[in-house]
Amino acid sequence: MKHILKILTLLLAFSVIWIILLETSVIPRTYTWLLPVYLIVSLGCYGLLMVGVGLMLFPTCPQDAVLLQKDIIEAKEFLKDKGVDVGSDRERTLL
């Protein structure tokens, strides 16, 4: 099944539940009318929360950058010995 169909089925299920709630009016109609709005708002909150939390806990690895610099120096020495042209004149260093 194409993925979009799965999502549409989910939406359909939600709207069926919603319509049933509307028709049977187990809870007051004014509340039921607002339910989809709540759904969208909570989805948005979820998204923002996930981005925010992810941003705060963004895994970083400063020590790997240091190790990489060591590796680069080591590699350059070895390659220079072997006659590979690793002169970095044309390159720009960003770190």
Place this chain on the structure above:
Amino acid sequence: MATEAAHGPLRCLLDGSLSAFDSDVRRRPYHRNCGCALHRAGACSNVLPCSSSHISYPIHRSWSPLSISASDPAASSPCVAIRLAGDPGIVGLMSKQMKEQLEREEKNKYSIIIPTYNERLNIALVIYLIFKHLRDVDFEVIVVDDGSPDGTQDIVRQLQHVYGEDRILLRARPKKLGLGTAYYHGLKHASGNFVIIMDADLSHHPKYIPSFIRKQLETGASIVTGTRYVSGGGVHGWNLMRKLTSRGANVLAHTLLWPGVSDLTGSFRLYRKSVLEDVITSCVSKGYVFQMEMIVRASRKGYHIEEVPISFVDRVYGSSKLGGSEIMEYLKGLIYLLFTT
């Protein structure tokens, strides 16, 4: 993943390779008293009216439907074939054990495909680090260069003199034709049964390749993908804006696509060659979306995907080739994937 497990018994019916177990036991004497499925199969053959039993088991190597047959002529006496369909339980058990056994014993070969465009210095450093970290692994490096004007190919030729032309293959193309087709081009020249894909820009450190290989051997996965977003992994050198877009893109993709993989746009991955061949032919996207399409399609096809943490240090030398309207491209790609996978 669970899909693969359910896949197993089914797969053996499709693969249906034949083999004689008794010769296997002979070649692997430590199997004699282990009481494993293989050995029990031998015991059950005593009940049957024949001198040697012939039994089928699946080989979980999807790169070729190879069948291992009795190399010992003495073993090829009249025999009874225990039907695969007969007992899925036993077949499942055996498939797991045999798979582990085979994968540990056979010599795997890994083809490392590195696409380059103006990576003169980086490619030399990466290749040095690959050879440093992969000491007792059979591998080859395939550099797919798109006619870089900075002389990347000269450097690769110099490296061939140092490490050997059979270890480093230069498969250049005349002009810049894009990343997706670069992988495909490299794949055509790969001789290994596994393919590792990585960037040349040193954001993907070769020190992680052994953990990819180990993970594959432990789990028998078809794809092992490096992930930056779990503990043990990480990113260095990104500013807040870059982190924000990355997070936003990730959350959006996860809510919409449910891919079951934490890092969709990472491109440091190990594939079974046959799986890569299968997936890559159905992928049409470019840039970041290409990586996402690959993993989403593979996951939809039910391939077993595992993850290992990697750290990602932003490029030190050279400049990024992705750019422009990345965000728009990404959103378009996301919608495309929603409708086609």
